Amino acid sequence: MKKNFFTLIGLLGISFIKAQQVSTARMPLITKITATWCNPCGTWGWNLNEEIMNQNPEALTLCLHASTTSQLYDPAAAAIYSVFTPLSSGLPSWYVDGIRKTQYSSSGGIFMTQTRNAVKSAVDSILVFDAQAGAGFLWNWNNNVLEITAKAEFFTSCNGEYSLGVYIIEDDIVKYQNGIGNNAVHHPTFRKAVSNELGDPLVNGNVLAGQSFVKNYTFNTPNDYVKHKMRLLGIIWKMENENPVIVNTSVSDYLAQIPTNKPLNSNDHLEIYPNPTTNQQFIVRNIDIEKIAVYDILGKHLPIKTHIHNNYIIVQLPDNTSKGIYIVHVIKNHKTYSQKLIVN
Numbered sequence: 001m002k003k004n005f006f007t008l009i010g011l012l013g014i015s016f017i018k019a020q021q022v023s024t025a026r027m028p029l030i031t032k033i034t035a036t037w038c039n040p041c042g043t044w045g046w047n048l049n050e051e052i053m054n055q056n057p058e059a060l061t062l063c064l065h066a067s068t069t070s071q072l073y074d075p076a077a078a079a080i081y082s083v084f085t086p087l088s089s090g091l092p093s094w095y096v097d098g099i100r101k102t103q104y105s106s107s108g109g110i111f112m113t114q115t116r117n118a119v120k121s122a123v124d125s126i127l128v129f130d131a132q133a134g135a136g137f138l139w140n141w142n143n144n145v146l147e148i149t150a151k152a153e154f155f156t157s158c159n160g161e162y163s164l165g166v167y168i169i170e171d172d173i174v175k176y177q178n179g180i181g182n183n184a185v186h187h188p189t190f191r192k193a194v195s196n197e198l199g200d201p202l203v204n205g206n207v208l209a210g211q212s213f214v215k216n217y218t219f220n221t222p223n224d225y226v227k228h229k230m231r232l233l234g235i236i237w238k239m240e241n242e243n244p245v246i247v248n249t250s251v252s253d254y255l256a257q258i259p260t261n262k263p264l265n266s267n268d269h270l271e272i273y274p275n276p277t278t279n280q281q282f283i284v285r286n287i288d289i290e291k292i293a294v295y296d297i298l299g300k301h302l303p304i305k306t307h308i309h310n311n312y313i314i315v316q317l318p319d320n321t322s323k324g325i326y327i328v329h330v331i332k333n334h335k336t337y338s339q340k341l342i343v344n
Helices: 002-011 044-055 075-082 112-127
Strands: 017-020 029-034 060-065 093-096 133-142 145-154 158-170 173-177 181-186 189-193 200-207 212-220 230-240 243-251 281-285 289-296 305-309 312-316 324-332 335-343
Touching: 029 044, 044 060, 044 112, 060 075, 075 189, 093 112, 133 158, 133 230, 133 243, 145 158, 145 230, 158 212, 158 243, 200 212, 281 289, 281 324, 289 312
Parallel strands: 029 060, 060 189
Antiparallel strands: 017 133, 029 093, 133 145, 145 212, 158 189, 158 200, 158 230, 173 181, 230 243, 281 312, 289 324, 305 312, 324 335
8 A cells, every 4th residue: 555655656747757567458449439529429429438437447438520511520539430340320329349330220220228228248257357458658748748668468369450559639628519509618629640540560460378568659749648547549450351350458547647737616526537547546636525425336434544645635445446336425615526536
């Protein structure tokens, strides 16, 4: 616990150089194909995606804006979607590791319950198997330039043509969404490719268990990106029948600390970092906070430990905390604020 505690303390310093080991976990990628102009994407599709994300905490649920007229469009998003199968004639649509799981009626409508169940079934079937390979990252900020070292490692011996794609994703983007309005808070969303759109070559042929490959990148961050809500996404691709398919997905922690130069007042929403968390710890800005409590989705109170460091409260969850969705309640200025916490 002390090691993790001082790791979080380090994140609160002035500089932010962070290394993350290669994850050996198998992480399915759930992709919602969407657009800001799409009304169903911002109404029933918005709610369905929330349900899918909550039901599959072991997976990464990502919004992909492949339409050129969407305000969150990026060419790399369209390139990735182009290799998914089969392509959809309408929006929204859901894929797991690039395979469509949207369930349609004979008239072309979408069965929401069946779609949610199909996504869950696909994720569960993927998690039965160990990961062939994974990615880890080291990064550093040089003003607005993000310097990245990405490492891909194979856990089993295999043969094929593999590549590593490195991408920027961002949480809680405030942008227009048809069906919601100008201030919609978008779920984790694909932003940009750091590597080539469908990855940079790793190996073409035999690869041994334990063999690794390193790639270095720089990324000039646009001014409208929020550093402490950005993460790195790594996708190991493999060519099969001249088409790239997803082998595994890895995602970094957030790329910067929560800024301390912005005063928190009673109108601000609650920010938790990191979220998702992978080590039973998270931090909350300590501005007039009177009480913090954490509950599971059934309303059971979790016994937590807290440590104060400067303007932050570091919250330690119990060691036996299971993966899943939790609710963090904070009382500040006699008002209660709540935020969902994901434990991976």
